[in-house]
């Protein structure tokens with residue numbers, strides 16, 4: 001039997017058998033080794049050990065002394081290598097956020113937290129990082145990939161490409177469109193309350209987060225496709241929600257994706273059984289994506305056969321599959337990723353904000369009583385109805401909504417932005433704009449211009465291939481500030497851990513514009529697209545449920561909803577985020 005080594009494999013490909021001489025590997029198929037063994041082993045050492053180590057050393061020296069960020073404050077280890085961040089975020093699962101906090105205590109408000117990233121812990125600088133559409137803001141490819149949906153809006157890297165894609169959907173999420181959606185949301189809130197009514201009699205322990213996720217999932221699937229997935233129907237609700245499972249799968253992958261972006265493609269093509277064996281939550285994510293892909297394929301087929309019902313209400317999915325769009329914008333990869341983003345983002349974050357607010361309402365009877373007193377002004381009986389626009393006028397309810405958003409944080413991940421064409425200025429520091437590596441070393445940008453690659457990483461011809469080239473050639477500086485630090489800033493929110501709706505009323509009386517510091521949706525051109533929809537769902541559900549249902553917590557404390565890890569979104573130390581409760585009473589008047 002042949003003893004097959006790497007050399008033997010190459011022997012079939014290379015008639016000169018050069019690999020044997022280079023690596024000195026022996027095979028029973030190989031010709032005799034001609035070089036002396038001393039020479040072979042030294043060559044082997046150089047190629048396998050010394051060369052990579054030498055390159056690594058050179059790269060480290062570059063990062064520490066010649067990189068454009070080399071003069072920024074921060075630990076040398078973090079500046080030298082991304083392994084520092086890798087250790088805390090991947091090996092220790094989402095703990096770099098606390099290490100960053102420690103760095104700020106030592107080095108001040110601006111810190112170089114990795115060879116290429118700057119973190120600024122200054123709540124007043126958040127709007128500059130997340131600037132509006134008149135100032136270009138791109139994404140760093142390493143962050144865009146973290147969501148596991150590289151073809152979606154949230155995974156779009158360049159400013160101009162993002163503006164185009166966002167323009168396709170923005171009308172669907174305008175305030176006016178969301179107000180029109182009011183009856184559809186009301187209908188689903190009513191179904192959820194009916195479920196709570198039933199459990200009053202059965203004594204079932206509810207997983208409130210899953211119940212709220214059933215509500216938000218039914219709203220967004222209805223809006224995307226024209227029919228809801230029916231999570232609120234009898235028999236579902238607390239028990240299962242594959243959109244939540246998929247988001248949990250994404251959380252497992254969030255930091256890993258940033259370091260090993262190729263894994264997404266590998267997992268996309270891995271057999272579902274193997275994937276489930278490797279990591280069940282990841283399998284949930286890819287199962288959902290496969291289902292959305294099939295749905296996209298069916299819709300595309302109908303579009304091409306012109307079988308679309310012209311009477312039906314136009315859906316978000318119709319906009320994404322419109323035949324007038326360039327073909328590159330209607331690929332199955334793109335539709336799968338965009339659908340996964342819309343359904344996942346539309347479900348989980350909103351459900352979390354409602355859950356956090358509801359936890360504090362149940363946990364603090366005085367706050368609940370004050371809220372109910374105010375609610376009675378627009379909901380005189382438990383079965384009365386009020387619109388989102390009416391509810392927004394209530395100051396105490398608005399305080400409850402804001403505290404729910406603040407303490408659920410939206411995302412805890414550093415959602416870094418890149419300023420591709422102008423430097424960002426912070427105090428005495430100038431953070432360099434995107435510049436091609438070639439330009440940095442030669443001072444000449446001609447080759448990039450000839451290729452049609454723009455300095456913001458886009459390509460003049462809108463070519464995806466050239467944009468990929470740009471990703472590799474253009475060195476950008478991602479600048480970030482985790483939402484968590486703004487929401488927990490004691491100078492803005494004294495006793496930041498306290499759920500205090502009245503802080504919003506006090507601020508309004510003093511003329512302070514505190515809601516500027518609610519950054520759960522981020523800010524600027526890449527702010528959450530579904531913000532209006534989220535507000536409508538939060539106001540409508542909290543108001544109507546608080547007016548009608550009395551809950552009691554079941555084996556749940558603040559530890560079950562706190563941020564112990566940053567896995568893209570905040571996670572408690574043990575188990576999954578969640579609030580368990582029973583229905584203790586139905587309010588009669």
Ligand code: HEM
Pocket residue numbers: 153154155166220341342343345346347349350351353409410411415520521522525526527528529530531533534
């Ligand atoms: C309380 C509820 C919500 C919170 C806290 C929230 C938070 C966020 C955040 C932080 C981002 C920015 C991600 C980044 O910078 O990379 C984002 C983006 C996005 N969100 Fe939301 N979201 C919420 C609800 C929704 C809803 C209901 C939808 C409806 C589909 C939605 C759809 C999106 C989309 C499409 C994006 C990508 C926007 C873009 O890149 O232009 N979100 N969301």
